[in-house]
Amino acid sequence: MTPLRVLLAWRPDGDPDGADTNTGTDTAAFVSWLSRTAEITVKPVTVIPRIWPEGVDRVDASDAAAVQRFEEWAAAESTACHAAARTALIDAGVPESMIDDSDELLHSHSETTALIRSAEEFGADLIVVGSRFGTSGGPVGRFRAGSTADALLHCAPLPVVTVPRTPTLSKHGVTRVSCAYVDNEQSHQALRKAADLASRWGVPLRLVAFSPTGASMYPTLTPFPDATEADERWRGQALDILARGRERAEERHPDLRVETEVGSGPGWSGAMDDVHWKKGEILVVGSSVLGAFNRVFIGPSTNQLLAHSPAPVLVSPV
Template sequence: MIGAHVIVGYTNDAGGRDALTLGDAITRVTGGELTIATIYPPGSPGLAVEAQANLAHAAEELGPVAAEYITFESRGSGRGLSVLASRIRADLIVVGSADGGQPGRIAIGATSDHLLHLSSEAVMLAPAGYRPPADPARLTLAYVHRPQCDEAVGQVAQAALRLGVPLRLITLDLRTDDQGRLRDDLALAVRLAWETTGIEAESEVAEGHDVAAAMEDVEWLEGELLVCAASEDAQPHRVFLGELAMKVLRAAACPVTVLPRGFS
């Protein structure tokens, strides 16, 4: 299960604080290590000092929580987080929503865009203004009948089992596919979850004329976490989200985790 070592990409703004809060909440649940990182560009001594000051703010925000604080030099914050995560063997990168996004939703900035197309670790994004509850409520997997999602069914089912929360599989019906086939695919995925872990997963077809409408069609619990598998276009052991999945992420009212291709 991801969360054995969480790295938070911290910036001294609302998105950075949301990511910090979410990363802390994840490690409280998993018992994993927590690293807080600020990335700064090379050849910028002033920004290196500012990065250290940012981490001091983060330490004040977290209080007595056990964490490691690291500044890291890189030409891009997304690339820097991914490289650093590999070096310290973190298995989850947590970042916040970009400035200017809708409250309660995820806005993609340069850092998250890089991670969602090249990260070798799982990536979790916090909606703007998100404040996690004390305990997780449910794991939901956005399911499409393809190998990457079939692999994710077993992985997310195992995570739900360990966390002691329900598992839900949802498929979007944008009125362009045969709903009977979609429901048959979901039934096979539910069976796969049962065969893998013994969990009886819930299943739901979300209907709408577009992704945003379909996502509004389903209930989202406080403490929900949405999981997406990487696209078939992803390189092995890399995250890559296609156009439809990016729309799902932007419409989500809860944190979203994206698994790399071949995640285990």
């Protein structure tokens, strides 16, 4: 079987007191977790931001010298980051044979564009991004998108995996694939991706319908008098939806073990905490049909799943 090709958007461990930094240790741990599941080839890349506009051909002598110094610094920084990323991956337990050794200099005004271009040239199956760290980052065990991750989650042409801050991961690799399922085109694509991964890795597939209790998925100012009855009605509908999803998954992979579960509770946090999460879990979700075809584009519900999932999340394009 062809190894899974992983592009790791890597940054050095950021300043814990910084406003928008990332930690490379978490994403290295995730890649190591994948490497314990199946053969992979990982390419760590770091984008060096440009400080001069691209495509500027005419500069005076003083500017040319400054540009030259920047180019030399960018090359040195890129090499240092690649070496540090490689060391972090090895320290996390990734076999050296699974690490792509090509040292590519990426410097651009758009980190998102550079990452997508590099992923396409590498033939990546997915892009891995870490949680925002620092003062405005997420709590331990949860993901918060920084500016680059947020942009990728609205335009990437291939799956994006979000890694929670300081994730708790099984020593045995992926042990179950979960899929958020509501029986629409968005979740049909997620189901196909989740079923394919579960079959490839030889692990069970769990289909989950998440339902924040109440009349709305968000806090309300006035109580809905029939909320309990509506929640019970939705739970019955969710079980029917999951049964149809099970049939779809088993038609695609007849030997696949498929489980179903409904998670309900106050808010998205309560709904997601209502189900049991294994240390070896990865959650697969679909993109919104509001986005471009064959592109990742997260809607409000998916954004809530990313924020409250204790497991890494793979967002699949529609």
